[in-house]
Amino acid sequence: MLEVLRHPQFRRLFTAQLVALVGTGLATVALALLAYDLAGPSAGAVLGTALAIKMVVYVLLSPLSGAMVPLNLRKPVLVALDLVRAAVALTLPFVTEIWQVYVLIALLQSASACFTPLFQALIPEILKEERDYTRALSLSRLAYDLESLLSPALAAALLTLVSFHGLFAGTSIGFVLSAVLVVTTAFPVAQAASRTGSPYHRALRGMRIYLHTPRLRGLLALNLCAAAGGAMVFVNTVVIVRSELGGGEREVAWLLAAFGIGSMLMALSLPWVLDRRSDRQVMLVGGAAMAALLLAAASYWFVSGGHVRWSLVVPTWTALGLAYAALVTPGGRLLRRSASEEDLPFLFAAQFSLSHACWLIAYPLAGWIGARFGLAVALLGLASMAVLGTLFASITWRRGDERVSSA
Structure with a gap:
């Protein structure tokens, strides 16, 4: 997997992603603790609202990012967006x-909604061979796992020295370092053909390609499944640890790390697995596993009355991480296979927007329903989402679907 880092352009971009995500991971822990500090046991509802705002911004802005930014301006735009994120992070401790919280999250995530699709669309332009790109996707998944593994571990260590407010400074430093690395990266030569038509029509083209391609409709359904499990972890970990298990700030970080361990283990194994099994097989197994885990957790919660133990929560979170990575990591391969190179930025923007529409459903369900009716009801709702997503994907994404859409 690591041989793909021999490509100097990808190596710099990957490092930029790595340091930015370390910072984002620190912010994830700090934001959860800030929500609990402001709202106590209702922190799940606060986090659910904040993350729903994040998803609204992603859904509305990300389709336009790839369509509106000229290719020759991608580097300065990405650098500017990193600096905006760094500045906003510095205000969160106050x-x-x-x-x-809601206003600052909206500003921070507006910048991320524009940054991420532009960044993701660069990778297949740099790595032309599918074998290299597959390994790049797994490395990228590992980088995202730092947000839920190494960053929480680092946060737990830092919390012995500083309050959680100090973690936001680490977030800002990560974004600044990311901007520096983007500046030093040579971007692919812009192709004029990829900018034909108005930004509005280019954004719609990405959506049309996505929704007219059966395997991408299946991908969208599996994104719903991934969002169901991820929302439970990201919204309610702090509530379970602080209110149900009696843990503190560091225990919140370590339980988030358990989810990241599972995701990282799956990401490390996927290049080998995808050489032997189809994307469809791997992702549908991940969807079935996610649905089964959530259903089992909901059943246990109802039967036990919410009396959870560390010995059950930790392996469950790790297993959720395994299923989550199996669902989301191969998605880039499907996108690359579904459009010509000039349409890839629009297709990645469409994926970013539509996948986060799934999170827009899952986050409020995990937060608001959990706060009002209890975590057992929230788990049951999320499990239903995962079941429906997996079933729809298995129906709409047929075996052997290798056609490229021409929408």
Whole structure:
């Protein structure tokens, strides 16, 4: 897998992604602790709202990012967006009201909604061979896992020295370092043909390609399944640890790390697995596993009355991480296979928007329903989402579907 780092352009971009995500992971832990500090046991509802705002911004802005930014301006735009994110992160320690959290999250995620699709679309332009790109996707998945593994572990260590407010400074440093690395990367030569038509029509083209391609409709359904499991972890970990298990700030970080361990183990094994099994097989197994885990957790919660133990929560979170990585990691291969090179930025933007629409459903369900009716009801709702997503994907994404859409 690591041989793909011999490509100097990819190596710099991957390192930029790595340091930015370390910072983002610190912010994830700090934001959960900030929500609990402001709202106590209702922190799940606050986090659910904040993350729903994030998803609304992603759904609305990300389709336009690839369509509106000229190819020759991608580098300065990416650098500017990193610096905006760094500046917003520095203001979060001074928040004293819940509404301020919502405003700053909207600003921070507006920049991320524009940054991420542009960044993701660069990788297949740099790595032309599918074998290299597959390994790049797995490495990218490992980088994302730092947000839920190494970053929480680092956060747990830092929390012995500083309050959680200090973690936001680490977030800002990560974004600044990312900007420096983007500046030093040579971008692919812009192709004029990829900018034909108005930004509006280019954005719609990405959506049309996506929704007219059966395997991508299956991918969207599996994104719903991934969002169901991920929302439970990211929204309710702090509530379970602080209110149900009696843990502290560091225990929140370590339980998030358990989810990351599972995801990282799966990402490490996927290049070998995908050489032997189809994307469809791997992702449908991941969807079935996610649905089964959530159903089992909901059943246990109802039967036990919410009396959870560390010995059950930790392996469950790890297994959820395994299923999550199996669902999301191969997605880039499907996108690359479904459009010509000039349409890839629009297709990645469409995937970013539509996948986060799934999270827009899952986050409020995990947060608001969990806070109002209990985590057992939230788990049952999320399990239903995962079951429906997996079933729809198995129906709409037929075996042997290798056609490229020409929408």
